[in-house]
Amino acid sequence: MPVLNKYIIHGGRPLFGEVTISGAKNAAVAIIPAALLVDGVCRIENIPQISDVTLFFSILDELGARVRVLNQHAVEIDCRTVRSTHPSYDMARRIRASYYLLGALLGRFGEATVAMPGGCNFGVRPIDQHVKGFRAMGAEVTEGNFVHAAARGGRLTGANVYMDVVSVGATMNIMMAAVLADGTTTIENAAKEPHIVDLANFLNSMGADIKGAGTDSIRIKGVERLSGGTYCIIPDQIEAGTYMAAVAATGGQLLIRNIIPKHMDCISAKLMEMGVTVEEQDDTMLIRRSGPLQRANVKTLPYPGFPTDMQPQITVALCLAQGTSLVTEGVWNNRFKYVEELRRMGAQIQVDGRVAVVEGVTQLTGAPVQACDLRAGAALVIAGLAAQGETELTQVQYIERGYEDLVGKLRQLGADIRVEEIPEPEETEAHIC
Ligand SMILES: CC(=O)N[C@H]1[C@@H](OP(=O)(O)OP(=O)(O)OC[C@H]2O[C@@H](n3ccc(=O)[nH]c3=O)[C@H](O)[C@@H]2O)O[C@H](CO)[C@@H](O)[C@@H]1O
Numbered sequence: 418m419p420v421l422n423k424y425i426i427h428g429g430r431p432l433f434g435e436v437t438i439s440g441a442k443n444a445a446v447a448i449i450p451a452a453l454l455v456d457g458v459c460r461i462e463n464i465p466q467i468s469d470v471t472l473f474f475s476i477l478d479e480l481g482a483r484v485r486v487l488n489q490h491a492v493e494i495d496c497r498t499v500r501s502t503h504p505s506y507d508m509a510r511r512i513r514a515s516y517y518l519l520g521a522l523l524g525r526f527g528e529a530t531v532a533m534p535g536g537c538n539f540g541v542r543p544i545d546q547h548v549k550g551f552r553a554m555g556a557e558v559t560e561g562n563f564v565h566a567a568a569r570g571g572r573l574t575g576a577n578v579y580m581d582v583v584s585v586g587a588t589m590n591i592m593m594a595a596v597l598a599d600g601t602t603t604i605e606n607a608a609k610e611p612h613i614v615d616l617a618n619f620l621n622s623m624g625a626d627i628k629g630a631g632t633d634s635i636r637i638k639g640v641e642r643l644s645g646g647t648y649c650i651i652p653d654q655i656e657a658g659t660y661m662a663a664v665a666a667t668g669g670q671l672l673i674r675n676i677i678p679k680h681m682d683c684i685s686a687k688l689m690e691m692g693v694t695v696e697e698q699d700d701t702m703l704i705r706r707s708g709p710l711q712r713a714n715v716k717t718l719p720y721p722g723f724p725t726d727m728q729p730q731i732t733v734a735l736c737l738a739q740g741t742s743l744v745t746e747g748v749w750n751n752r753f754k755y756v757e758e759l760r761r762m763g764a765q766i767q768v769d770g771r772v773a774v775v776e777g778v779t780q781l782t783g784a785p786v787q788a789c790d791l792r793a794g795a796a797l798v799i800a801g802l803a804a805q806g807e808t809e810l811t812q813v814q815y816i817e818r819g820y821e822d823l824v825g826k827l828r829q830l831g832a833d834i835r836v837e838e839i840p841e842p843e844e845t846e847a848h849i850c
């Protein structure tokens with residue numbers, strides 16, 4: 418019978434030591450499907466070992482690509498053998514990033530049929546801005562259980578796209594669709610996250626002509642073909658931020674290796690405001706918390722604002738700060754579902770719509786809790802590490818979507834956390850929150 422895991426955590430120990438950050442999930446899950454645009458072999462390095470990536474390899478393999486795993490963190494992908502533009506419903510619906518298959522397949526083959534994407538459930542996750550971009554480039558798009566897109570005349574045409582909302586996924590998807598289009602595409606009001614720059618750098622290294630990634634105005638001149646090459650994915654800003662929040666909550670001192678300090682500024686600034694010491698050097702960061710944590714207000718925003726994907730983790734640290742903090746979710750309309758679980762551990766939090774009022778407590782207490790999505794799961798691990806007593810965390814498959822060896826890395830830092838297998842009760846949708 419298939420098994421699920423749970424984590425058993427005995428908290429109350431500060432974290433000490435060194436941790437190395439893996440490749441960025443949200444860059445990897447865009448760059449891997451972007452290999453569909455390439456007429457040659459892409460060698461991609463610094464791939465994180467996470468279940469979303471493994472699923473993407475299966476999707477590409479099913480489409481007919483040759484996926485050769487070279488080692489734990491490197492892969493060669495050759496999409497010259499792709500024979501289908503219709504990934505299977507069951508695989509594509511499991512992850513949010515399957516929406517990138519639309520832009521990549523449409524750009525390369527002029528046609529794509531992909532299941533409506535899944536991913537973590539924070540309320541409505543529309544794809545209207547993706548579709549608006551494809552239509553502007555001359556695609557006909559129909560939406561239902563599947564999204565079907567086909568370029569009129571077989572090839573997309575460059576267009577000016579003004580985004581109504583700042584969307585990471587739509588910015589990257591339109592970028593993918595545009596690299597092989599006929600003419601120039603501009604994306605205005607584009608998102609600026611580090612993974613957007615990483616995708617543009619990947620595509621440019623294969624022969625694309627993209628300028629302005631990392632600003633709110635991106636220009637993509639279509640080229641005839643992309644050829645193969647080697648590319649190394651950036652370190653994961655959110656994984657690094659999660660370890661920073663863990664030290665803030667538990668106390669201790671960590672040397673975090675393999676980071677891009679600039680990407681961490683939006684998180685470091687808030688933790689410093691809370692009384693945490695952060696020292697950056699080249700590609701490492703030393704983080705220390707010895708005194709009490711101070712209250713702070715946090716509002717999540719598109720980059721370079723405080724990342725929504727760090728909201729649950731910093732909320733746990735704020736639960737243990739002196740005074741009352743306000744956490745405002747500025748990106749998603751329902752990203753506080755985990756608060757109910759934190760309350761079981763003694764957290765004092767009231768949620769009103771997109772705002773959480775967090776009253777600091779002196780201690781959290783271990784309890785049986787469930788992860789309801791990826792970052793909520795990481796936040797509950799942090800809470801368990803900081804709490805007195807035992808925490809049993811279930812539904813950890815969500816965590817495994819996006820954190821490479823979280824348990825192993827934390828154990829190296831002195832955490833008392835272990836994985837236990839539990840029999841799977843019934844049919845489980847491993848990737849859908
Ligand atoms: C695989 C991946 O990279 N996931 C990330 C990506 O998700 P994702 O790409 O889905 O998030 P978006 O940046 O697109 O969404 C931002 C906001 O725009 C809205 N919106 C989005 C698209 C659209 O067509 N219409 C629309 O209204 C969304 O409802 C949301 O309120 O960025 C989010 C915001 O940083 C992160 O939390 C996710 O971890």
Ligand SMILES: C=C(OP(=O)(O)O)C(=O)O
Pocket residue numbers: 442443512513514535536537726791792819
């Ligand atoms: C929400 C996330 O991922 P996804 O969009 O893949 O659900 C995340 O990485 O925090």
